[in-house]
Amino acid sequence: MSGSKLPIDQSDPLSANPQRSDVDHAAETKAGKGITRRGFLKGAGVAAAGTALLEGAQVFSREAVAATRGEHNGVKEYGPGPIAVTLHVNGKEQTVHIEPRTTLADALRVDMALTGTKVVCDRGACSACTVLLDNMPINSCMTLAMDAVGHRVTTIEGLAKNGEMHPMQAAFVKHDALQCGFCTPGMVMTCSALLGKNPKPTEEDVRYAIAGNLCRCGTYPKIFAAAQEVAGASTPESTRNA
């Protein structure tokens, strides 16, 4: 079956899910009053983190909740209200105060102000929201944030090291492998994961790896070129220095 949304009223991909975009609507409204949407989101995220810090004494950690409700037979209950959840994101532990229904994408974007991860379809169908869970690319929109506990999450913000772009980011820039840029963070994450698994991918390998990443601007040929260049560049040091 080809997709499950009726092929009508698809002009706005977010219109199909009014609930999840509550926060975005709020952001949009404020943005209309002279604050940029991104700036607002970042601000909101920092404020949320601040709240979590201030309330730190009262906020339960995931384990603390289990202790209060009692753990039996390997069973622990959370929610429905907000609980403190510690996620390991881009090499750092961060505690956020979220409801169990929060997706990893929303926890990253709204609660941690890591807005580099994009949400486009919010249904697992475009891979714009790709992040790495223990180096494996997954859709953060279809993953509950609580399911990321105990795993290492890497987002597009975590690729650069010491202020230097990841080679895949640099290659995307060099090859102009983006147009509107909405699919780009997901594309870069997917390609960087591929290189981690297979340092010398063929174009066929790249095509297969990004088979779920949709680019409606049609930048695929440039993405193949960028990935191929990095594949060449990650051959032995000697060739790179030559």
Next chain:
Amino acid sequence: MNQFVLVDCTTVDGALSQLNDGSVVKAAGVDLLDRMKNGTTTPSRLVNIRNISALRGIHPSPQGVTIGALTTLAEISEHPLLTSQYTILSDACGSAATPHIRNMATLGGNLLQQLQCWYFRSEEYQCLRKGKDLCFAFAGLNQYHAIMDYGTCPSVAPSSSAVALLGLNASVELTSAKRGKRTVAIKDLYVHPDANPTKFNVLEPDELLTAVTIPRPAAGTRSAYQKYGEKQSNDWAIADAGVVLEMDGNVCRKAAIVMGAASPVVRHSPEAEAVLAGKPITEETARAAGKAAMQGGPLQTAMQGAQPLSMNAYKVQLFPVAIYRTILLAAGQMGRDPSAAG
């Protein structure tokens, strides 16, 4: 998405003890969260089985192979024993959805995912499968719906892995706290809408699907699965074919030909299988088998042969081609179809 209590479980017994009224099992959640975001499923408690490590893994035995319910589609698609001896299954899991979804989606969840019919998935349509009177697909948009054996609702079987597992004669292990374990053959796992429109499979609310067991294929068995979609990736099948051939040289002793996206419940084609039994696999017999599949007799309803709806007559052309090419792929006489998904 509605608010819910998340009950995180790390043991099977723990999870079974939590399967009470109103609780819904969550594996990876790819299917469940979709329905929750759409507002068509609003559980107050999710029993999260994703962290039960005992339900993960591929265990070969002299009798065949047992696969834990939480094993991911990606793990199955890359496993050397499965790619060599159970190719139909590794093909099916490797061509379902997208690479990232396959990294998340579990085998149990794939088998038990609910319909992809857009009326069923939309909060705005109260249809037969939600306990109301009407199926909207007959008079509505039905280009991806069923062509065979549909009766009151032409939704199609969504699970790619089910096509493979039916072809391999597999069964599932269902476990409940009160009644212990029972084994159900894949052919008996699903409930046709005519029998009960709101019950999609035979699981009781207090049961977990804990494992899938596949008998060891007979010597000389070759198999393959191909899925055709609107795009080469991303979408559920518009036509798919699973083929298992027990070969004696070039003569086929016995064949299993299975289709998913043709009917509400995944089905064999006894007619196509009869064409191949005792014959050599050739271009001609493979084409004849594909054609015979569309004349298929009823399995669940009184419907004889393919009876397309207003918008899906193309499927009656597509299935025979999918079956013919997949028979030749299984027999090693044709490469993988570049226009198939995956």
